[in-house]
Amino acid sequence: MRILFVVRHHLYLRNYESTLKALAARNHAVYIASNIHDSRYINIIKTFENIPNIHFLPECAPIRSDVWSIFARFFRALQDYIHYFSPLFDDAPRLKQRACMWLPQWLANALYRLRNSSMVDQLKKVLRFCEKILPRCKAIDAFLITNSPDVLLITPYVDLKSQQVDYVKSARALGIPSVYCVASWDNLTSKAAIKVQPDKMFVWNTFQENEAIKLHNMPQSKIVVTGAQCYDQWFHWKPVDTQEKFYSKVGLKHDTPYILYLCSSIFIARNEVDFVRRWINALRRCGDSNIKNIGILIRPHPQNAEQWKKIKVTEWDNVALFPKEGEQPITSGLKEDYFNSMYFSSAVVGINTSAMIEAGILGKPVFTIQTNDFMETQEGTVHFRYLSNGGLLYSSTSIAEHVDQLSHVLLENQDYKTRIQQFIADFIRPRGLGYDCTPFVVDEIEAVYRENKTMENPRWRALYSCVRIACFPFAVVLLFVFAMKRLNKRDIQHII
Structure with a gap:
């Protein structure tokens, strides 16, 4: 089996060291790609040196940077902020503040005043529709086609500002099964919302399973409780x-x-x-x-x-x-x-x-x-x-x-x-205190490969294409506004 593991940066590998080595020991080819190459984490790469079947891709795993990139960031940031309107976060002001950092203050304030109204539910539906009309990223499509994995693993997936959702969208369209590996104990209650459902989601325990269902609308059939392999x-x-x-x-x-x-x-x-x-x-x-x-x-x-x-x-x-x-x-x-x-x-x-x-x-x-x-x-x-x-x-x-x-x-x-x-x-060990979690994770990855692949549903493709064409000018305007703000911020002294 050929496995592609996409991480935001290489430090996340510390949580999956035992899993990756166990996959390699079972003779699976593991390819690791990072969205960001950070020299501070070079030592974690060295821990995998000379291990057969583990390979690091030299290039960065691409992040969306096309004409739709700011459109995607904006509507995903809206979805993340509204995610914190759940009653579970009534006593979590710091989490709400962090989630709205990527939005204009006037918009965050206006949305917050509407947090208890029925309009929020309607807005959630609109934002989910915006995600569906968003075209796949061609660079990520090409990256997945070039590396041709049998299974895509991805983490952290729900970081604020994370663009990894585009990998799951592309994987689904290409017939590649995807697995979201929850990296840490706080990820489902202190980060972003799940915007596109992967084929499977590996969680530590029943607490995270309930979070995935209630907060992220994940079907229970897609959730696998593996335990926390990082602590083995x-x-x-x-x-x-x-x-x-x-x-x-x-x-x-x-x-x-x-x-x-x-x-x-x-x-x-x-x-x-x-x-x-x-x-x-x-x-x-x-x-x-x-x-x-x-x-x-x-x-x-x-x-x-x-x-x-x-x-x-x-x-x-x-x-x-x-x-x-x-x-x-x-x-x-x-x-x-x-x-x-x-x-x-x-x-x-x-x-x-x-x-x-x-x-x-x-x-x-x-x-x-x-x-x-x-x-x-x-x-x-x-x-x-x-x-x-x-x-x-x-x-x-x-x-x-x-x-x-x-x-x-x-x-x-x-x-x-x-x-x-x-x-x-x-x-930490819901499958038994005396059992390591790593073998369970590896078994479940192999099970994902054996299951039927989830393909993109073409049912509404024509409608999405029409709406996408209508939204294209808005995406261009957002990109232009963002570019001008960056220009003013960086080069104002030169302009003056």
Whole structure:
């Protein structure tokens, strides 16, 4: 079987490393194409070097740039914004704000005032029709024909501003079965809407299955619950370094346990440093000597590490920052550091990050503090509620309450272990806690190849063509307006 895997950029491959290697081991030819080539992620490519049957296409996977490109972006952005009018997002203002960033403010405001009216349902139908009349991208058609895959895999697919929907449209017209692989736990509730349904959709668990049905109108027959294959490795990983060697590497005292603070992305915690400073000071003032003197290891988020240059951890005793620049754990050495930081810790603290799930896999007690600092990106996101309500987290509403929780749990209170294990079984390994998810994913990809291909329905093709012709002048005007705005923004000084 010849498989084409289209990713937005190569960093997404970290979530599918085990899947791609397993496909190659079954003698399938895997071709990887990225919409963006980013030199920061060259190390992830190196992890696949010298593996038979895995090939990286040298050219970028094309993105629509034809006369219809701005028309497509505009109407898809409208659909994404209206997607957040669902009652599920009533308490998610930050997600709504992010979704409307690609629209004129006056239009976003006008639509928001209509959010509870029947006009929204009619507008959704109009936008779905606009997607249907949008012609396929010829460059993507040619790309798929040239590479001639038996199955198309695609991720992240639902990123805001993502144009990957054109790949599924082209694949359907060409008779190529397509699979949307959900990359992460938050993708179906914090990104964009599914605009064209793929033949199959691989989700982690029944929570995502329900999201796909209720939020994205996916038929249940197209959804496959595989589990989270990206976490398989942590169920088997063992430390290479001794605890003493790791303590020396990061700069902590050898004679005390430590708490690991896992930082969050810039969207979740833009000003995390100030919060962490208050948190450390509260621990150092604690009346419990076990907490007062405990080591603290801070791991910056790789996409939000710049702010940590402002802080000198030497102002506190037994506090370390590692790795200082933040690192994506994509090579064996970086994975070892990441694993060790969790494995040797006594507890883990964070705001809202997938690393908290990985700490749970290792059986660590995981804590979070729900304060006004991050209210909109904790309870204001649907995916966080799965952690807080699902049994993974010890949650508190103040740093003082959090310190009391730490003191209680670190006194060998092990009641969290059964609760966390159940969360991992439900959220990460719904097909069985003792089974890796990667083989299930590979089996399902092979099953897609064996099934009948979904072809484009020609029933309304003539109508779509007529409407497309009528809309063509509007597409040209949008393209012209966009080009003029870019010109004014970039070259205004030269024009003056």
